[in-house]
Amino acid sequence: MTVYLDCNATSPVTPDVAKIVMRYMTEEYGNAGSRTHEFGAVAKQAVEKARGQVASLVLADKSDVYFTSGATESNNLAILGLVPYAEKTGRKHIITTPIEHKAVLEPIEQLAARGFEVTYLPVDETGMVKAEDLQRALRDDTLLVSVMHINNETGSIQPIAALCEVLASHDAFFHVDAAQSFGKYSAVLANSRIDMLSISGHKMYAPKGIGALLLRRRGYARAPLAPLMFGGGQERGLRPGTLPVALIAGLGQACEEASHEQASRQAYCEAIKQQLREALLPLGCVENGQNTASHVLNISIPGVNSEAALVGLKRLVAISNGSACTSQSYTPSHVLTAMGLDEERIEGAIRISWCHMTKDIPLAEVIDSIKKLL
Structure with missing residues (x-):
């Protein structure tokens, strides 16, 4: 699933x-x-x-x-x-x-x-x-x-x-x-x-x-x-x-619900973020953006094109390479462009976002699939 x-x-x-x-x-x-x-x-x-x-x-x-x-x-x-x-x-x-x-x-x-x-x-x-x-x-x-x-x-x-x-x-x-x-x-x-x-x-x-x-x-x-x-x-x-x-x-x-659960949800999301970082860092990925929220991680992996990654991972995880409002177009992200990132880093950018209801991310399989693209 x-x-x-x-x-x-x-x-x-x-x-x-x-x-x-x-x-x-x-x-x-x-x-x-x-x-x-x-x-x-x-x-x-x-x-x-x-x-x-x-x-x-x-x-x-x-x-x-x-x-x-x-x-x-x-x-x-x-x-x-x-x-x-x-x-x-x-x-x-x-x-x-x-x-x-x-x-x-x-x-x-x-x-x-x-x-x-x-x-x-x-x-x-x-x-x-x-x-x-x-x-x-x-x-x-x-x-x-x-x-x-x-x-x-x-x-x-x-x-x-x-x-x-x-x-x-x-x-x-x-x-x-x-x-x-x-x-x-x-x-x-x-x-x-x-x-x-x-x-x-x-x-x-x-x-x-x-x-x-x-x-x-x-x-x-x-x-x-x-x-x-x-x-x-x-x-x-x-x-x-x-x-x-x-x-x-x-x-x-x-x-x-948010009025009672914001803190616990944020802590849960932060734990997922740490797991993702620990799994992805050995691949040489770089994070795009600083001071980021607990529920999102935008990364670029050297040598990996984001479109290829989305196709390769689609049976494991549903992720994106930018805003859903512009996902039908393949123009470079205006956000990452404004940040002054180079073309390769922008083309390789992947956005991963989750919530307090996210369960059982198949990290090992994700990493194996990404390695096949390197």
Whole structure:
């Protein structure tokens, strides 16, 4: 049986998440917008309970949570939703990094085509940005700073707390794509200087198709986002559409579980990481990225092409050589390219990602298969 090691692409759901999703699909299937009967009331209660469960992970207020279809939509809403405000105020400078997910880079590219100016903070072989570079890049007309927390390809953890310190004396809106960290490394995300936080359910053991944008108040006001869609008025007019109650309840359950299990899950994942390192290091592999999360390892093995490795290992383990969103194309990783890695190292890069439910990795067979490619 193939062991799944691509949790950064999507995670399995936990048993209790699956149960609650099925409950709200087959038993309590009312529309949260229906006010005239008990089915609607029960659905609305489930949504509001989940809203509180999501918020509590980062010490936010439940009113800060706006449900979306996932982090891609949340990112688009956080970035493109600022356009009317930017045009009104004349603040059209954006700061981001070249290693963001395409769900951040491509909306920003759209704004650049409309006359916005974009500064990309540099990264080096570590895969990390520096707070001092953000300090130098800030301008009076800086509207938005958007930096992911944990990189989806390398697992490098960005210095979010240090970036918050830099922004303490500036009024730019700070957006963090927390798709890979929410529910896993949540403590730093409780920093009140983070104005907008993008959340993805299917990266943290909830279903696909659900996520959230968390909008904190700074003083008395939230980031002045305009909706990107219209019709219905749900989510206080910011994100219309019938709420997927079952998926929302599943996300809430996943957050509830994470609130109790983050530390033990992280320790379990770190133990797997050490096993992988010990097995792979003798092959001469090099790690891509530093300060990486416990659930991901990006490596390059000299002399081994990643495509050949994926084919050779597919009966043993399910792994990848980059983001699932771009896996259909064989263009070099924009993340590893931005880090300045050489062509051979990029072409040989393999991403291995796991979770607390990962069991029985056939390490001996994996190593034997890789050796045949050398």
